[in-house]
Amino acid sequence: MDRFFKLKQHGTTVRIEIMAGLTTFMTMAYILAVNPNTLNAFGRTGMDWYAVFLATALAAGIFTVAMGLFVNFPVALAPGMGLNAYFASVILASAATGQPFTWQMGLTAVFVSGLIFILLTITQIRQMLVDAVPDGLKHAITVGIGLFIAIIGLKNSGLLTVGIESLNVIPKGTFTDVLFFETVFHMGSLQNPGVQIAIIGLVLISVLMVLKVRGAILFGILGTTLIAACMGEVNWGALNNNQTPWLPHFDKLQFMSFDWNGIMHTGIISVIATFTFVELFDTFGTLVGTANRAGIKTNTEEGKKQIGKAMLVDAIGVSGGAMLGTSTTTVYIESAAGVAEGGRTGLTAVTTGVCFLLALFLAPVVALIPGSATAAALIIVGVLMMQSIREIDFQEFVIGIPAFMTIAFMPFTYNIANGISFGIFFYVILATIANLGGKGKYKVHWLMWVLAVLILARYIFIGSQG
Template identity: 75%
Template sequence: MERFFKLKQNGTTVRTEIMAGLTTFMAMAYILSVNPSTLTAFGQVEGLGWYSVFLATALAAGIFTIAMGLFINFPVALAPGMGLNAYFASVVLSSATTDHPFTWEMGLTAVFISGLIFILLTITRVRQILLDAIPDGLKHAITVGIGLFITIIGLKNSGLMTIGVEAGNDIAAGKFTDILSFESVIHLGSLEDKNVQLAIIGLLLIGVLMVLRVKGAILFGILGTTVAGILMGVVDFDTLSNPATPWTPDFSQLNFASFDWDGIMHTGLVSAIATFTFVELFDTFGTLVGTATRAGIMDDPEEGKRRVGKAMLVDAAAVTGGALLGTSTTTAYVESAAGVAEGGRTGLTAVTTGICFLLALFLAPVAALIPGSATAAALIIVGVLMAQSIKHIDFDDMVIAIPAFMTLAIMPFTYNIANGISFGIVFYVILATIANLRGSEKTYKVHWMMWLLAVLIVLRYILIGSQG
């Protein structure tokens, strides 16, 4: 393993890498239950079974995460992405009552085609050009934005932050004029809730372990929080006998290659392909660059670009492979930062995480024991670590500061990585161009790819809208 993964060269050890891989798995394990529920819209998507999606989720995450580790030596894990799975379900449900419904088979077809597009873009090195095109200030903003995005996920999953959907709709409709009304949209959760209390315990436990410089602080914090949850009566042991999570996987229920090529001319298919492609393009870029930066891989720019470029190819293959298995877009996961924060630097971290996902096929009831508050606390702490990159952003230079701030602010508050990157790119192109035309003392590089992306972004929001 030392020779294969180049552990000494990357300043790490077998123990550190395995601990990091376990930490990443702990932070991502929620997807095993969340993705099936989301993709089937809690049973509302007719014909798409919860367990079939569970199998596809575990297999896709396991197979392609291991591939990322073995072939690229990259400490990044993959799994079906949050956000795109919700879009998948919403498109299917929204057309269910129409004369020409958009079936879940069509949805998988759209994901598969978007994956083929990604493979083409990666082989032709179009995606890799992004590494040269995006200015360093925006790259660091992406890292910080992902950290805030992870924090929002943790706060929301733990119950420390609650969102009033109805109030939010009222504000969107212009019904609120009093700024104090906003506290009914996003506010602190109930501190009387045991899950919220457990999340706070988890935050303190992980925080104390990190202050004491305990190796594996996040993983031990998750396990310690789980023990606390057992003592508090929060952990549900009924999962051990729940028929929805059997001990032995039944692969006959897997929706393998369930595509609907007869529906290729459906009017909604082109829109779905465009949305999957556009969002995945920026989500993956942000995740890979942000995680690579945190892992120190980008310290050597040329080597970092080479490895990220190869990682993009595995990611592209994962999109098509995940669709074949029967799940929505499989992508690099921002929660990989949890393992990187624990010292993960090589593909051994990813291989460890991937093996855990495959084992989850047989031990799903055990994995389900870990309370969401425990992993949520870990994600919040990871957000702290990712936010450290903000010190590399020059906020005295408004050409950099404004696009960077738009990136790191819009990403978490719209709950969408692609939105943040999109606004950052458009704002940078406009401001940098104006500064250059004005004849400022500093000349700002605006890569042709940035111009192309800015135009495509504007067209995307005009033609597809902000909800795509």
């Protein structure tokens, strides 16, 4: 153990590493319930809940162990929050277009994007993004995704409803009556048991977080489920249901469920480009943030080498997760909880990964958790991601305006890629003009110019959908 993970060199012990790994698992185990509920979307996407649960536990277990063994990095992976919500939203939104985008097509797009990630990592282009994108935009991406996740949680819980209202315009002169429609947000009915459970979950998780309880989100979800059970809102049949067996039934795994013909007809370039674009910025931002919290200097040669290895495992995890049947698998910022407990090596990650593999035997328990309880967790995750806003200097308009565009466009257009696109485009334009005006202090990496051109081309030739 000491020789393989270099424990003494990192000033740690087996006991510390194992406890750190357990802590990381407790802080991110909520994904076992949240991801199946998000991708299943109450049966609207067509994805099987149990199959997604299996894929979630396997992907988190396998690739977290790989991160520990091959990179010696105390970081865990699992299907990413925000990315899973985006995956589901694309499927649901396509239903209204008359050209449905199925979950099989989505997994195909994620798989190909993972292959692109592997290529970008091997050629060092992905690592360049660490230096190319300014810190202000990196933090803005995190904040925007947090708001996006929060809106998903609010809608799933019923706390937020979206309706269409009509506005009659009084005729003027020879103009006839014109009827306008606008989309408005409303607060959900407090008489709805689902809304009541979500509020209880929000309060319970918030209290546990204020008390600094490790695994507050997980314990909050479990506590909310117990209260929901007392309210008669839990389906106990899941404990004795062939759809959620105690022993893992891997034959139900949606392995390699790709639809190459379907995605070709849907527009493979547009679909894959969108998924790749969203995943690229979300994953690298989380990876760098986690590395910084783990005390790994990303600006040193050794640090860059280790980040490069971690990015390769992360990239393989994207395609591997799609093969197992889940949305993008990526590193988790919750890994910082294990780091705070003293985790410094890959033994922390291996411990976390083993815990996820053991969780394969808990499917019936996870199935008991009501959707409103996991929706509350989504909202709280949004709160955690909002913390990055304090790192953005909005008084520096060259950074503040692009950061605001990034944050605003993600939730309001219901599309993560739109926010990232507008942020990068505005930064390149404003930083270049500021430099020409005599304030040559803003760095505009050549890769940012390439991205700006690609963004412009995307909206001109492909459009804003997808």
